Amino acid sequence: MFVNKIKSLLPTQQHISNSQQLLTTLFPSLPSRPSLYQIKQTHAHVVVSGHHARFIRHILSLLSLSSLVPFPLRYSISIFDSIAFPTVFAFNSIIRCHAKANSSPARSLALYSSMRRRFLKPNEHTFNFVLHACSKKTNNGKNNDSGVQIHGHVIKLGYACHVFVRNALIHFYSECSSVDSSKRVFEEDILCSDVVTWNSMLTGLVRNGEVRVAEKMFDEMSERDVVSWSTMIMGYVQNGILEDGLECFREMRERGLRPNEAIFVTVLSASAHLGLLGYGKFIHSTIESLRFPVTVPIGTALVDMYAKCGCIEEAKVLFDGMLKKDVWTWNVMICGLASHDRANEALVLFQKFVSDGFCPVNVTFVGVLYACSRAGLVSEGRHYFTLMVDGYGIQPEIEHYGCMVDLLARAGLIDEAFHLIDMMTVAPDPVMWATLLDACKVHGLVEMGEKxxxxxxxxxxxxDGHYVQLAGIYAKARKWEDVFSVRRLMAERVTNKVAGWSLIEVQGGVHRFAAGDTDRECSPEIYKMLETIGLRTLEAELLTETS
Structure with missing residues (x-):
């Protein structure tokens, strides 16, 4: 989500238009937006004409266009190989082609070396493309050492002051998780930078978890674009600072900026995670007011938000109204129905999902098994668990086992649940054991619960919750000495209890309240109101008892 593409590496519409315009000028019969087949026809005409040297300009234009639009890499290589004496421009184009192909970034470096051996001097565009290749993943990781060597060439040949090259260097070091190196490049000449430079630095910082440092840098930026805001919003959300991400989105809207798809998906996800229906509706209304196209990712995020905020009917209406859906759209709807105790609807939707030609993934079966667990459908749960493994070859993960353990435990099949945990291919987590412990308490299985x-x-x-659960089992069996022993053990071992907290929306703002919090200006009024509520509750209980 954090990838901030360097502008010099992107095939801008202007670049594509220039190459297409040159080709259509040289060949009037060629349409303004030629297909690959038409380009190949043009190439064939150049070769068959017998005037290859005269039409070298045509070949270079073809090669340049192939580096900007989706051409097969093999075809681009064939064009380059037909040039007897390639220029720096030709090398740049073919290096760019290889840099774009994730399978061959090392080839870009080999071409750069070949160019140097021909005593051709690289220009700023050469370094952009080569550094972009170094930032790509290879089988042996990223080309960190090669990129550092390229950095040395940049300094030696005097391109360190070119803003595009600086941007490429910052991007390279950020991609290689070397944020300190990115900072050094950035701080060498802050005046020699543009908004892309700052955005690249922001991306590296938030990816490294330095959100507050990025926040300070964001505040210092003299110019911000949508990418700047998007980087900060996603930085907040993906580092768990959800409320700040939502507030950043609100500030962006107040400044009149138009969000992009990634921002909408991110803030909808944050609203869903926090259960903030009001904020989710505000984002939905923003999408509608801007007449922003409801793409599959946005539609899926809206369905997920409404489902997680308790509005399953609204989620269903949106889901049914989507003209296009992908696997994840179906997944969020199945999981949403399951979480709202509508197991039969979830299972029917799963059957429709399969009949429509979609192939389930691991998350799909999490929703299906969760639906079976909530409804107590033991035989169905066993069937789908077997279908997942034997029918689709999906190996169970901790979430699948958790649903099955919960399903069996709710049904009183404690021994089967215990056996399933023993047979798991992954290590069980404490939540799974806690689920089984709750079932032991419900069904009065003191000995197993104690174990x-x-x-x-x-x-x-x-x-502390584990001690409380075990003490509850002893209390139900009237083993008071054991209850006292567990409580005393808890007091000795649990010294730092995590304070509970909750969020509420008031007048469009998000407010976090923690247990024992007294830092707010209105804390005295809040606690006074809580005291009043407590007294009225006690009075109501006394009236109920006397009547």
């Missing part, structure tokens, strides 16, 4: 409770305490001795 599981002690195991949970060993796994995480600082989690």
């Amino acid at each position: 599981i409770g002690n195991k949970l305490i060993q796994l995480d001795p600082t989690h």
Whole structure:
């Protein structure tokens, strides 16, 4: 989500138009937007004409166009190989072709070396394309060492002050998780920078988890574009600072900027995660007011937001109204129905999903098994768990096992659930054992509950909930000495209990409240109101008892 494409590396419409205009000028019969077949016809005409030297300009134009639009790499190579004495322009074009192809970034470096051996001097565009290739992943990781060597060539040949090259260097070091190197390049000459330079630096910082440093840099920027705002919003959200991400989006809208698809998807995801329906509706209304196209990712994010915020009917209306859906759209709807205890609808939707030709993935079966778990459909759950493994070859993950353990435990099949945990191909997490412990309490299985409770305490001795669960099992069996022993053990081991917190929306703002929080200006009024509510609740209970 954080990839900030350097403008000099992108096939801008102006670049494409220039190459197409040159070709149509040289060949009037060629349309303004030629297809690959038409380009090949033109190429054939140049070769068959017998005046290859005269038409070298045509060949170079073809090669340049092939580096900007989706041409097969093999065809681009054939054009380059037909040039007896390639120029720097020709080398730049073919290097760019290889840099774009994720399978062959190393070839870009080999071509750069070949160009140097021919005593051709690189220009700023050469370094842009080569550094872009170095930032791509290879089988052995990224070409970090090669990129550092290219940096040395940049300095030696006097291109360190070119803003496009500086941007490429910052992007390269950020992609290679060397943010300190990015900072050094950035700080060498801050005046020699543009908005892309700042955006590249922002991207590296937020990817490295330095959101507050990025925030300070963002505030210092004299010019911001949509990419700047998008980087900060996604930085906040993907680093868990969801409320700040939503506030950043609101500030962006107040400044009159038009969000892009990535921003809408990100803030809808944050609203869904926090359960902030009001904020989600505000984002939805923004999409409608801007007449922004509801693409598959945006439609999917809207369905997910409404489902997670408790509005399953609105989610269904949006889902049914989407003309195009992908696997993830179906997944969020199936999971949404399951979380709203509409298991039968979720399972029917799954069957329609399969009949429409979609292939389930691991998340699909999480929703299906969760639906079975919530509805207590034991035989159906077993069927779909087997279908997932044997029918689709999907290996169970911790979420699938968790749904099955919950399903079996709710049905009182504790032994089967315990056996499933023993047979798991992945290590069980404490949540799974806690689920089984709750079932032991419900069904009065003190001995097994004691065994599981002690195991949970060993796994995480600082989690107070495990002690409370085990004490509850002892209390139900009237084993008061054991209750006292567990409570005393909890008091000795659990020293730092995490304070509970909640979020509310008030007048369009998001407010976080933590247990024991007294930092707000209106804290006295809040606690006074809580005291009033407590007294009225107590009075109501007393009136109920006397009547």
